[in-house]
Amino acid sequence: xxxxxxxxxxxxxxxxxxxxxxxxxxxxxxxxxxxxxxxxxxxxxxxxxxxxxxxxxxxxxxxxxxxxxxxxxxxxxxxxxxxxxxxxxxxxxxxxxxxxxxxxxxxxxxxxxxxxxxxxxxxxxxxxxxxxxxxxxxxxxxxxxxxxxxxxxxxxxxxxxxxxxxxxxxxxxxxxxxxxxxxxxxxxxxxxxxxxxxxxxxxxxxxxxxxxxxxxxxxxxxxxxxxxxxxxxxxxxxxxxxxxxxxxxxxxxxxxxxxxxxxxxxxxxxxxxxxxxxxxxxxxxxxxxxxxxxxxxxxxxxxxxxxxxxxxxxxxxxxxxxxxxxxxxxxxxxxxxxxxxxxxxxxxxxxxxxxxxxxxxxxxxxxxxxxxxxxxxxxxxxxxxxxxxxxxxxxxxxxxxxxxxxxxxxx
Numbered sequence: 001x002x003x004x005x006x007x008x009x010x011x012x013x014x015x016x017x018x019x020x021x022x023x024x025x026x027x028x029x030x031x032x033x034x035x036x037x038x039x040x041x042x043x044x045x046x047x048x049x050x051x052x053x054x055x056x057x058x059x060x061x062x063x064x065x066x067x068x069x070x071x072x073x074x075x076x077x078x079x080x081x082x083x084x085x086x087x088x089x090x091x092x093x094x095x096x097x098x099x100x101x102x103x104x105x106x107x108x109x110x111x112x113x114x115x116x117x118x119x120x121x122x123x124x125x126x127x128x129x130x131x132x133x134x135x136x137x138x139x140x141x142x143x144x145x146x147x148x149x150x151x152x153x154x155x156x157x158x159x160x161x162x163x164x165x166x167x168x169x170x171x172x173x174x175x176x177x178x179x180x181x182x183x184x185x186x187x188x189x190x191x192x193x194x195x196x197x198x199x200x201x202x203x204x205x206x207x208x209x210x211x212x213x214x215x216x217x218x219x220x221x222x223x224x225x226x227x228x229x230x231x232x233x234x235x236x237x238x239x240x241x242x243x244x245x246x247x248x249x250x251x252x253x254x255x256x257x258x259x260x261x262x263x264x265x266x267x268x269x270x271x272x273x274x275x276x277x278x279x280x281x282x283x284x285x286x287x288x289x290x291x292x293x294x295x296x297x298x299x300x301x302x303x304x305x306x307x308x309x310x311x312x313x314x315x316x317x318x319x320x321x322x323x324x325x326x327x328x329x330x331x332x333x334x335x336x337x338x339x340x341x342x343x344x345x346x347x348x349x350x351x352x353x354x355x356x357x358x359x360x361x362x363x364x365x366x367x368x369x370x371x372x373x374x375x376x377x378x379x380x381x382x383x384x385x386x387x388x389x390x391x392x393x394x395x396x397x398x399x400x401x402x403x404x405x406x407x408x409x410x411x
Contacts, residue, residue, distance in 0.1 A: 197222045201219070246373060256296055257326070260296045264300055285396055295392065
């Protein structure tokens, strides 16, 4: 479709909607005028019908010869008969009354109709003004202007709609900000290891440097970082889409923590830190052991990366009131209190000190999604004597000895 055609198509609904606004005023005016006319008409017609009944009764008596019959009666009765002649003037008065009522009916109805029409126009404009503002703001958001808001005015229902619209616009702005931040962070995280790999390989191809084992190990490390980043991105996308597959079975968290520390021991020694696992009884949860291993590895990676040389990473597992609790503590710089609520957001490193330690910034985000997929919760807090503490809570399995060899169950 040509650009001008798209513009015409987009503009048509706005013109059509605004063109319907006067119709709303006319409809309200007609309704109010009809009600006023009906009320006045019913009152006047009721009075007219009542007076007509009285006169009709006198006329009916005269038509049947009641007066002639009364003329044969004694004089005192004839006096009453003579007074019956006054029925004629009464009938004339009745006709005058009815004519007056007719004039009052038309005059009152016309006045009521005019006033109702004016009131309907005013009321329609008052109702339509916030709706026009809402339509204009919605059109702006549809065009990409997410800064649009509407004033909270009008009736209570209209105010509720305006507040809901403003809240929706605020959520859209926040989502757009996070989307841009996410894309920029992904591009940065992918560009850095790729640049290292490309530069080193180019130097080797041109003969500037020799492919020594140390350089090859560095290339392997960068490729492993890329693989980890892509894997985290995939897991994050699956979790947010609700398509994460879990193969649950009774799993002992303490045993998984011991295995993870053993696997990461070479890197722990390279970083010159200590990692300890507090003695604990089996804490069995109904979980996917591979995903729980991923959670523990991410938590340990995060703690070891931010712990300076000579520091300690402590891991503890315990069972409290039917809940299994996994705690990972470090002696690093901790997290600024004002940034704690966002530590589990994608690509959040909390502060420049933690950002300088490297990493994809996705590890804790993946941890949160995996833990919540298992029906658990995770939180981060600062330790009173320095460092960070991350606590994971999961529903514990009762009456199980932590046999990790049990068959898988669908999750």
